[in-house]
Amino acid sequence: MTPRKLLFTVTSALALACAGGAQAETFRLGTSGDLYGLDPHSMTDSFTVSFLNHVYEALVRYDADLKIEPALATSWEQIDETTVRYTLREGIKFHDGQDFSAEDVVASVKRAAHEDSPIRGNIAGLIDAKMVDEMTVDLMLDGPNPLLNNFLTNVLIFDSGWLEEHDALDPIDAQKGEEGYTTSNANGTGPFRFESRTPDAQTVLTVNNDWWDEPQHNLTRIELNPINSDATRVAAMLSGELDMIVPSPLQDAKRIEATEGMHVLEAPGLRAIMMGFNLSGTSNNPNQEGNPLQQVEVRQALVHAISYDLLRDKIMRGKSRNLGGLVAPQVPGYDEAVDEIPAYDPEKAKQMLADAGYPEGFSLNMNCPNDRYVNDAAICQALAAMFARVGVKTDLTAETKAIHFERARANETDMFMLGWATLPMLDGYSVLSAMLHTPEGQMGTWNPGGYSNAEVDRLTKAVATELDAEKRMEMMIEAFWIADQEVAWLPLHAQPLSWAARNAVKIPQTADDKPRLWLARIE
Amino acid sequence: MFAFLIRRIIQAALVMLVVASIAFLMFRFLGDPISNLLPEDATVQDRAEMREKLGLNDPVLVQYGRFIADAAQGDFGQSYRNNRPVSDLLAERFPATAELVLVAAGLALALGVPLGIYTALNPRGWLSQGLQVISLLGISVPTFVTGILLILVFSVTLGLLPSFGRGTVVDLGWWTTGFLTPSGLKALILPAIMLALFQMTLIMRLVRAEMLEVLRADYIKFAKARGIPNRMLHFKYALKNTLIPVMTIFGLQLGGLIAFAIITETVFQWPGMGFLFIQAVNFTDVPVMAAYLVLVSFIFVVINTLVDLLYNVADPRLRAERTPAHGV
Numbered sequence: 001m002t003p004r005k006l007l008f009t010v011t012s013a014l015a016l017a018c019a020g021g022a023q024a025e026t027f028r029l030g031t032s033g034d035l036y037g038l039d040p041h042s043m044t045d046s047f048t049v050s051f052l053n054h055v056y057e058a059l060v061r062y063d064a065d066l067k068i069e070p071a072l073a074t075s076w077e078q079i080d081e082t083t084v085r086y087t088l089r090e091g092i093k094f095h096d097g098q099d100f101s102a103e104d105v106v107a108s109v110k111r112a113a114h115e116d117s118p119i120r121g122n123i124a125g126l127i128d129a130k131m132v133d134e135m136t137v138d139l140m141l142d143g144p145n146p147l148l149n150n151f152l153t154n155v156l157i158f159d160s161g162w163l164e165e166h167d168a169l170d171p172i173d174a175q176k177g178e179e180g181y182t183t184s185n186a187n188g189t190g191p192f193r194f195e196s197r198t199p200d201a202q203t204v205l206t207v208n209n210d211w212w213d214e215p216q217h218n219l220t221r222i223e224l225n226p227i228n229s230d231a232t233r234v235a236a237m238l239s240g241e242l243d244m245i246v247p248s249p250l251q252d253a254k255r256i257e258a259t260e261g262m263h264v265l266e267a268p269g270l271r272a273i274m275m276g277f278n279l280s281g282t283s284n285n286p287n288q289e290g291n292p293l294q295q296v297e298v299r300q301a302l303v304h305a306i307s308y309d310l311l312r313d314k315i316m317r318g319k320s321r322n323l324g325g326l327v328a329p330q331v332p333g334y335d336e337a338v339d340e341i342p343a344y345d346p347e348k349a350k351q352m353l354a355d356a357g358y359p360e361g362f363s364l365n366m367n368c369p370n371d372r373y374v375n376d377a378a379i380c381q382a383l384a385a386m387f388a389r390v391g392v393k394t395d396l397t398a399e400t401k402a403i404h405f406e407r408a409r410a411n412e413t414d415m416f417m418l419g420w421a422t423l424p425m426l427d428g429y430s431v432l433s434a435m436l437h438t439p440e441g442q443m444g445t446w447n448p449g450g451y452s453n454a455e456v457d458r459l460t461k462a463v464a465t466e467l468d469a470e471k472r473m474e475m476m477i478e479a480f481w482i483a484d485q486e487v488a489w490l491p492l493h494a495q496p497l498s499w500a501a502r503n504a505v506k507i508p509q510t511a512d513d514k515p516r517l518w519l520a521r522i523e
Numbered sequence: 524m525f526a527f528l529i530r531r532i533i534q535a536a537l538v539m540l541v542v543a544s545i546a547f548l549m550f551r552f553l554g555d556p557i558s559n560l561l562p563e564d565a566t567v568q569d570r571a572e573m574r575e576k577l578g579l580n581d582p583v584l585v586q587y588g589r590f591i592a593d594a595a596q597g598d599f600g601q602s603y604r605n606n607r608p609v610s611d612l613l614a615e616r617f618p619a620t621a622e623l624v625l626v627a628a629g630l631a632l633a634l635g636v637p638l639g640i641y642t643a644l645n646p647r648g649w650l651s652q653g654l655q656v657i658s659l660l661g662i663s664v665p666t667f668v669t670g671i672l673l674i675l676v677f678s679v680t681l682g683l684l685p686s687f688g689r690g691t692v693v694d695l696g697w698w699t700t701g702f703l704t705p706s707g708l709k710a711l712i713l714p715a716i717m718l719a720l721f722q723m724t725l726i727m728r729l730v731r732a733e734m735l736e737v738l739r740a741d742y743i744k745f746a747k748a749r750g751i752p753n754r755m756l757h758f759k760y761a762l763k764n765t766l767i768p769v770m771t772i773f774g775l776q777l778g779g780l781i782a783f784a785i786i787t788e789t790v791f792q793w794p795g796m797g798f799l800f801i802q803a804v805n806f807t808d809v810p811v812m813a814a815y816l817v818l819v820s821f822i823f824v825v826i827n828t829l830v831d832l833l834y835n836v837a838d839p840r841l842r843a844e845r846t847p848a849h850g851v
Contacts, residue, residue, distance in 0.1 A: 037606050044562040121565045172606055183606050199605065199615070200802070201688055201794040227687050227792045228802070231671050236686045239678040371805075402554025402807045409558075424562075442566045 025522045026221040027505075029515065030233050030245040034200050034226035039182035040156040041112050041119055042172045046423055049154060050514035051224065054205055055095075056156035056188035059086055059105065060149050064508040064519055066330055066426060068149045072100065072157055072189065078467070081144045088135045092212045094159040095186075095193045102131040107160035107169060109139065117171040122424055123151045124442070144465040146472055147427055154424045162187050191215060191518040192222055200226060218521050237262065237500055243522065244507070246515055248500035250317055250374060256500045265509045268321035269497040270328045271421040273373055275366075275383070275490040276435075278414040279449040285395060285414060288363040292356070293414060299487035300342075301352035305390040306383065307344040312493060315378050319496035325480055326420070326431050328494040330511045333428020333476040338484045349390040361391025364414035368396065369404040373419045374495050380417060411448040418446065419495060423512060428476045432460040436483050451488040455479075528828075535824035540591070542820040546813050547587045556603050556807040577603070590813060600810035604803070609814045613796060618698045619689060620795035623787070624780045626715040631722035632773070636766075638723075639730025644757060646735065654727070661724030666783065670717040670790040677713060685710050687792040714791040718784060722776050729772055733765040740764075767837055774830030778823040 036043045040052040053061075059073040073086040092100035109129035112119055126148070128140040141148065163169045163182075172180035186194035191213070192205035205222040207215075225242065227233040230249045237245045238259055248256060253264045277299060278284060283291045292298045308322040321328070325338035353361060364387075368380035377398035384394035397413070408416035422430040437443040437460045438452040459479040466472040483489070497513050507520040557573050574580050578589070593600060599609035642651040661669075678686035690706030692699045701707025737743065738761055746756055785797030792798070796815060803811035 036604055039606070042606055043560070118560070121562055121569050180606065198692075198794060199612075200792070200798060225688065225792075228798075229790055229792065232674060232687050232790055232792060235671075235674045235679050239682055239686055241678075241685060241687070400554065402556070402558060403552075404554075405558045406555045442568075445566050 024220045025218050026223060027219045027244070027517055027520060027522065028223045028225060028242045029517070030225050030227050030236055030242040032226070032228060032230070032233065032247060035197075035203060035224070037183040038186045038194065038197065039172060039180060040154075041108075041117060041158075042180065042183065044119055044122055044424075046514070049156070049424075050512075050516075051203075052156060052186070052188075053190065053514075054192040054222065054517060055186050055190045055194050056158070057190045058154065058156050059088075059152050061153055062426070062510075062512070064510055064516070066510060066512060068153070072105070076149075079138065082141045084139050084141070084148055085132065086137045086139065088137065089212060090135060092189050093210055094162065094189055095208060096159065096162060098159050098161055100157070100159075100189055101134050102137045104157055104160045105129060105137045106131050107163055108157045109137075109155060111158065111163070111169060111171055112155045114171050119154065122154055126151060126155075144467050146463075146465070146467050146469070147425055147429060150425050150427055157189065158182075159187055191217070192219075215518065216521070217518050219517060222517055234500075240502075243505050244499060244501040244515070246499045246513070248498045250319060250496070250498055253317075253319075253498065253500075261503050262500060263503055265497075265499040265501060265507075266319055267497050267509050267511065268319075268328065268494040269421070269513050270330055270423065270426070270511045271373070271419045271495040271513075272323055272326055272328055273320075273376075273379070273417065273419045273492045273495050274323075274326060275492065276408065276416050276418050277449045277451075277488075277490070278411055279451055280411065283362075283364060283414055284412060285363045285365045287393075291414075292358055292362045293364065295356050296486055297352055297356040298358065298362075299490070301349040301356065301390070302387065302392070303342050303487060303490065304345045304349040304352065305386050305392070306490075306492075307386060308341050308493070309344070310386075311379060311382055315375050315382055316493065316496065319498070320374075320493040321496075323491040323493050325484060326435070326489055326491050327422060327428050327480070328511065331422050331426060331428055332473060333431070333480060335477040335480060338477065338480045346386075346390050353390060353392070358391075361393060363393040363395070366394050366396045366415040367404055367407055367413040368398045368417045369401040370398040372401040372404070373417070376417060379492065409446075409448050411450070415490075418489075420446075421512070426512070428480065429460075429463050432456070432463060432476065432479055436460065436479065436488055451483075451486075453482060453486065453488075456482050456488075527831075531824070531828045531831075535821065535828075538824055539817050539820050543591060543594070543813060543817050544587060546816045547583060547590070550807075550809050550812065553804070553807050553809075556809060559806050560603055590810075594814070594817065599814035602803070602808055602811050604806045604808045604811070609810045612799060612811065613814060613818060615699075616794060616796040616799050618700065619793060620781065620784055620788070620797060622701060623711065623714055623718060623793060623795060624777070624784055626711055627718035627722065627780055627784075628773075628777055630715055630719040631726055634719075635723040635726030636730055636769070639727040640734060640757070640762065642727070643731045643734035643738070658724035658727050661720045662728075666717055666721060667786050667790050669720055670713070670787060673713045673717055674790075684713050686713075689794060714787050714793055717790070718780060718787045721783070722773075722780060725776065726769065726773065729769055730765060733768055734761060737761045737764050767834070770833060770837065771830055774826055774833075778819075778826050781819060781822060 033047055035048045035051055036045050038052065040049050040056055057071050059071060060068050061071040063069045072089055072092065074089050076084055076086045079085050088102060094100060106129045112123060113126050125142050125145045126139060127142055130138045132138055166181035168180055168182045172183065191208055191211045193208050195204040195206050197203040203224040207220045227236060233245050234249060234252045236242050248264055256262050256264050277293045278291065279294055281291055312318060312320050312322055322341055323339065324341040325334065327334050366380055366384060368377050370377040380396055380398060384396045387394050407413055420431060433443055434446040436451060436456050438457050439447050439450065456479045459475045463472055463475050466475065497509060499509060504523050505520060506523060507515065510516060557570050561569055561573060578586060602609050602612055605612060638654055642654055645651050674686045677684045688710055689701050690710035691704040692701050692707055693703045701711055743756065743761060746760055784795060785801060787793060788795045788798040789801050799811060800815045
């Protein structure tokens with residue numbers, strides 16, 4: 001093909017795209033990272049999976065208020081303790097024209113639960129799927145699982161025939177060294193079809209006019225533009241090259257608000273930022289004998305030493321929400337009494353430290369990431385200064401996330417920062433099982449400090465299998481209450497979400513920080 | 524000449540081995556890729572399995588040996604982040620970086636040399652003085668600042684040029700090019716200027732200094748005394764000798780352009796190799812980082828070899844000295 005001919009093809013393709021609809025609405029989204037690939041079963045990156053949700057769908061989905069609603073399944077019932085039966089929606093077609101049926105669900109669940117599947121950890125307890133008839137599927141579990149639907153929002157459904165045709169029934173194995181067909185191709189049932197993708201440059205989706213659901217959006221095309229650098233992303237927004245950016249840097253909020261025709265969308269999100277303690281017998285600080293943090297009174301004193309309002313107003317520019325508990329209000333397991341924050345009182349903190357046997361204070365090591373959470377390193381600097389005021393000397397290390405989490409996990413520090421959004425589970429059980437249960441086997445995987453309370457362990461195990469929602473909630477709150485009294489972790493705030501958009505864009509800002517463009521309109 | 528090439532190839536292989544081993548030593552301090560690959564609540568067992576699968580449990584030396592053995596066969600492994608072969612990723616990104624560097628280098632030469640000549644011939648003119656001051660700025664202001672300033676002026680304020688990306692590219696099968704579409708060409712302008720600015724000012728100052736030096740040489744004075752017209756004197760006799768050292772520096776800087784492209788590509792979201800590298804660093808994607816560093820060191824060696832060969836061609840004295848010494 002000669003260059004001229006190529007040019008002609010490109011321009012005529014453009015002309016066709018523009019002529020597609022009288023009020024063709026293209027949504028140009030700018031994000032800080034790119035998709036890892038197009039296979040939602042090949043990685044657990046929450047941004048990738050949430051964007052692929054425009055193309056692929058699951059049996060159930062979250063609505064704008066993060067409540068479960070039917071999607072590819074219309075109803076479900078518990079057959080016995082380990083079996084749940086799903087009735088599928090009739091008349092759905094995949095983008096390539098194939099009909100959606102029970103076979104597809106079985107193939108997709110098997111693929112996600114396969115022993116080589118990278119997302120297996122996200123659907124713990126889901127073992128197998130069986131076809132009952134054309135439109136009915138039984139899911140097999142290893143025990144009663146109250147969170148099955150939460151898990152299923154992430155098990156996106158492929159067409160089994162399409163998988164088979166492209167030799168992709170098994171998940172992509174990182175070890176094989178070959179590229180999976182599903183990494184660069186997609187065929188789902190969702191509101192948008194995959195059109196093209198250039199990694200790190202652009203991914204394009206076009207509207208699926210045969211979507212089963214009544215579309216609330218008025219988009220014809222979505223262009224995803226990853227822009228890594230904050231400054232460039234904001235500049236692209238300001239210059240009108242984008243309709244929306246996610247995230248919008250906190251420090252640029254004023255600038256964007258001051259620009260005509262644009263606004264910033266801000267809300268406290270799901271992610272709770274907290275500090276973890278080393279609760280072992282020895283401090284990691286060379287100047288400290290024993291480990292003062294083992295005493296509950298010392299940890300309580302540290303809470304009194306923190307001015308939550310100052311952190312929110314100065315470091316987080318008033319955008320965060322102070323948290324006294326370990327989960328944000330949108331997450332099941334939240335309780336107002338647990339969320340209460342003890343008053344800021346440095347004098348009382350000093351007194352408590354003196355009573356606990358540290359009138360002169362003590363020394364501790366603190367570790368923070370500097371590229372993971374909003375203003376992470378600045379928060380830790382402020383904490384260190386606040387602790388200094390009550391005589392606690394803090395040696396602060398702020399470093400890149402890959403190293404930070406490795407150290408934190410190995411309990412090589414005395415206090416470390418961790419953010420926990422409870423995603424993809426979206427339930428307090430995520431915190432109970434990973435962060436509060438005594439470390440053993442599958443439990444306590446993020447409890448490197450070694451917090452251990454028999455009652456919390458018992459409640460956690462009971463919550464895991466309790467199907468009565470009310471009882472379950474009571475037990476979760478009780479466990480969180482105990483952890484709160486013992487200051488097992490030191491919660492700080494719910495991290496703010498910040499998006500920026502043109503005024504013409506109408507989109508619900510969901511607390512899980514995932515833009516759902518099938519709910520967006522451009523007016 | 525043949526012996527020279529053989530020596531160079533051996534040198535290149537050594538350089539690449541050393542770079543790969545340094546890279547491998549460095550990676551141990553970059554943290555654990557596992558924490559990026561698995562969800563935050565993954566179990567200890569999941570982590571152990573993943574480590575085993577990726578071969579991260581082996582000693583560094585074994586990992587290094589495996590990398591070298593595979594790389595020698597052209598297999599750079601699989602990217603952790605993209606789930607795709609590293610060689611495919613690099614091949615995909617190479618055109619973007621190559622076009623950017625090509626345009627930037629062309630720009631630097633096309634503007635740097637004439638400006639250098641001008642300032643050398645009119646050392647006291649107000650324009651020359653002004654250019655000198657501006658070139659000082661070009662050398663001392665960090666490139667990412669220039670990049671962001673360019674975006675601020677030409678994208679945000681004037682709305683003339685895109686602030687990110689490559690625009691529409693045309694896929695030729697083995698190469699994607701932005702040269703064939705208006706939006707592709709527009710997208711090239713700002714990043715190319717940002718990347719070229721430092722090199723341009725460097726070349727301009729170098730040409731000026733060399734030219735002033737040459738103009739003081741005896742043979743120029745004799746030529747002048749013979750009444751050879753100024754134009755011929757400057758452009759035929761002086762310029763030729765000026766350009767020999769400029770050529771060496773420029774060759775070295777061409778490698779620098781590829782390396783500096785990392786910053787430009789990050790600022791402009793330019794989907795090239797440098798950007799791939801930065802993302803690999805953030806993700807601790809060891810295979811991509813290792814392959815990129817080895818590839819860049821290879822490019823450096825190739826460019827330097829070419830420059831040395833050109834040097835032989837351009838400077839007859841070198842040829843004369845070398846020929847008997849090496850018996851070729």
